[in-house]
Amino acid sequence: MATPDFTEQTKALDATLTSIEKVLDLDAVRKEIAELQEEVGAPDLWDDQANAQRVTGRLSTLQAEVERVTGLRQRLDDVEIMHEMGAEEGDSDTLADADNELVRIKKAIDSLEIRTLLSGEYDERDALVSIRSGAGGVDAADFALMLQRMYIRWAERHGYTVEVYDVSYAEEAGIKSTTFAVKAPYAYGTLSVEAGTHRLVRISPFDNQGRRQTSFAAIEVVPVLEQTDEIDIPEEEIRVDVYRSSGPGGQSVNTTDSAVRLTHIPTGTVVSCQNEKSQLQNKASAMVILKAKLLALKKAEERAHLDELRGDVQASWGDQMRNYVLNPYQMVKDLRTDYETGNTQAVLDGEIDDFIEAGIRWRREHAAA
Structure with missing residues (x-):
């Protein structure tokens, strides 16, 4: 019994x-x-x-x-x-x-x-994640690299495929920016709650006086589009630049000008891709990223217009959203949900499911309010 x-x-x-x-x-x-x-x-x-x-x-x-x-x-x-x-x-x-x-x-x-709870228009899609280092100098560049590793490790834990499209390395350490795709059912709906500003507080390994440093990184998450999605970009609105791919420290990893940078002239949106050996393949991948970002921009403008009509003057929930404190104590805390843990190393190793789930529930509650 x-x-x-x-x-x-x-x-x-x-x-x-x-x-x-x-x-x-x-x-x-x-x-x-x-x-x-x-x-x-x-x-x-x-x-x-x-x-x-x-x-x-x-x-x-x-x-x-x-x-x-x-x-x-x-x-x-x-x-x-x-x-x-x-x-x-x-x-x-x-x-x-x-x-x-x-x-x-x-x-x-x-x-x-x-x-x-993932019932948004594009929630089922793959996700394009972009990470950009912010204020904080070399520590911010290192933090951006830590976040890239965190999300890739999270994807690996779930058996999801990750395709890195572009990495811009910083001179001393870390990265200036990166864009990669997470290919899995509902990847966009799941990871979209990670968008916003992430903040790191720690003793800087790059400061010979051992001082505490605060640094920031911005994360953008957009859905990967399909051929049926309505995004048409006239050729005259795109500027195409080609250059040589490079690795850490500027070391050449490609002896031909195969990397591609696309600039959408009307909006100033810039995307790059250097993961393929062929210039044509890189251009095709860059176009996928550009279309996804332009769709996200269009949706954001529509939301802003509706907020204006409603008189909604609140800031976007996805601004500063999570703190990673490694000194003087150990704590990772989400500022929206108040979910926190003292196991900072596990989080940076990709154990972020509890943060994601709390974020999805928080978003649903606020959407219904």
Whole structure:
């Protein structure tokens, strides 16, 4: 017989999972899977590679989504049986295993519940993340590099693909800026709450007097666009510059002028790409980034116009949003949600899921207010 406390926890998790299943509408998802499987079976599917990649990618995403939900449902059923058997037989080891599994299931269900909060127009898309060092000199450049590593490590922990498009290295240490894509379902919706100004406080390793230094870095997150998105840029509005790719310290990593910089003349938006050996490939990748940034700019202007009509004069929530304090104490704190942890090294190693989940819940609450 399961203990009352364990039974209450499983009932609460069952109710949450049932609510998630309704929001996700698994019957509709399975219907779409069947339709996509028919498209995948068509002999001419790969005649249009872009469409084929879209279809197969969507199919894989939906199948993984169904497997994730049904897998959690099965685990919840199994853990109840495990706990009942342990209680009937007085087996403390089995009861402890059941309790530990229930904790893991709760964390997985909480994470899945966060996914149901991502319902924005572009939340399903891949994410383009740009990091730019701010005030703080060489410490800010080093901080920008630390943040790039943090997000790449976060993506690796989840098995997500990261493609670095451009890195501009600082002279002494760190980077001036970087742009990279995180390719995963709902990457944009998930990472968009990371946009804003991040602040680092520490004893500077670059100060021979060992003084404490405050530095800043800005993070921008925009969705990767698809061919069907309405963004048309006339050729005469773009200036194209080519140059040689370079690595840390200005060391040449490419002997030809293959890196590409695009400038959108009307808005002054500048993007660069140097990760490919071919100039044409770099130009194509840079155009992807430029279109994404122009769409984000268009959406921001629309929001600003609506705020003006409503008389909304509040500053954007994504300004200064997180502090990383390494001295005189250890603390990472989100200024919007008040979520904090003293395990600064784990955060900088990519353990930022709790910050992201708190940010998504915070955004939903404020959007509904």
